[in-house]
Amino acid sequence: MSFQGKESVGPGRVRAIITELFDLLVVHGKRMESQTAIVARDEAIGKLTSICLECRPGTDQEPDPDCGIDFAPPAPASTPGEQRKFFLLRMVSCKLSHLFDTVNNSRPLDRQCSHGIDAYMRRIFKAGVYDDVNERASQILGKLGRGDASILSAIYDNPGDAAFLENVLVRICLSMAKYPNAKDALISELNQAQTPDAPTLGHDEFRAIIGSLLSDVFLLGRTSSGGDRLDYRYGRNAAAAISQVADLYGKDT
Numbered sequence: 001m002s003f004q005g006k007e008s009v010g011p012g013r014v015r016a017i018i019t020e021l022f023d024l025l026v027v028h029g030k031r032m033e034s035q036t037a038i039v040a041r042d043e044a045i046g047k048l049t050s051i052c053l054e055c056r057p058g059t060d061q062e063p064d065p066d067c068g069i070d071f072a073p074p075a076p077a078s079t080p081g082e083q084r085k086f087f088l089l090r091m092v093s094c095k096l097s098h099l100f101d102t103v104n105n106s107r108p109l110d111r112q113c114s115h116g117i118d119a120y121m122r123r124i125f126k127a128g129v130y131d132d133v134n135e136r137a138s139q140i141l142g143k144l145g146r147g148d149a150s151i152l153s154a155i156y157d158n159p160g161d162a163a164f165l166e167n168v169l170v171r172i173c174l175s176m177a178k179y180p181n182a183k184d185a186l187i188s189e190l191n192q193a194q195t196p197d198a199p200t201l202g203h204d205e206f207r208a209i210i211g212s213l214l215s216d217v218f219l220l221g222r223t224s225s226g227g228d229r230l231d232y233r234y235g236r237n238a239a240a241a242i243s244q245v246a247d248l249y250g251k252d253t
Helices: 010-028 034-050 087-100 111-141 148-157 159-174 179-193 203-221 224-234 238-251
Strands: none
Touching: 087 111, 087 148, 087 159, 087 203, 111 159, 111 179, 148 159, 159 203, 159 224, 159 238, 179 203, 179 238, 203 224, 203 238, 224 238
């Protein structure tokens, strides 16, 4: 195992190492099933967003030149000022920074496609509920920093804000009970949000987005205490439903 690459430090380098380690485990490992290893790898990569809190733009610190992360701006708004309306999208997109990384990701996503995620969430929450949830996201973001990692860190440090984000992600997860239909719907929204000349998105992009968004929720559903908490907060059998979605995702390679 060579771990070849130009980065010697930073989350970009760690991401490459984690990917190679889990790929090696999938091929040669005996103690972990391959599907479990694949999901675990996606979860580990998703968590790398929070590694470099101190060098994010929008904080008092200068970016670390060895970081290897491309701090791309948010997707352009459809009309002037419209970007500021997408508070819920801004919050959940914090878990997707590595997918838009044009330095270390060989197939980075165009941030414009993230508006497809917003369109999918509007399907889930409907008009009135979406407006309420989006306003709550606005209130939370209004008191936080600007960098993705610093936003996530601050959210997870506040139990109320963390519960709000978890609620949103759980609703996304539960909406995928009919997995093939939900997959087609999200992929369709992602492609409709793309610019006309952008490449068509499909299975691989769907897996990358869902693995990054729902890794924490999938992990909760696999533990006894986490499952009890999910059932308490979201209704009886919520944990079982989430575990089923996680299994479908794990098999959908």
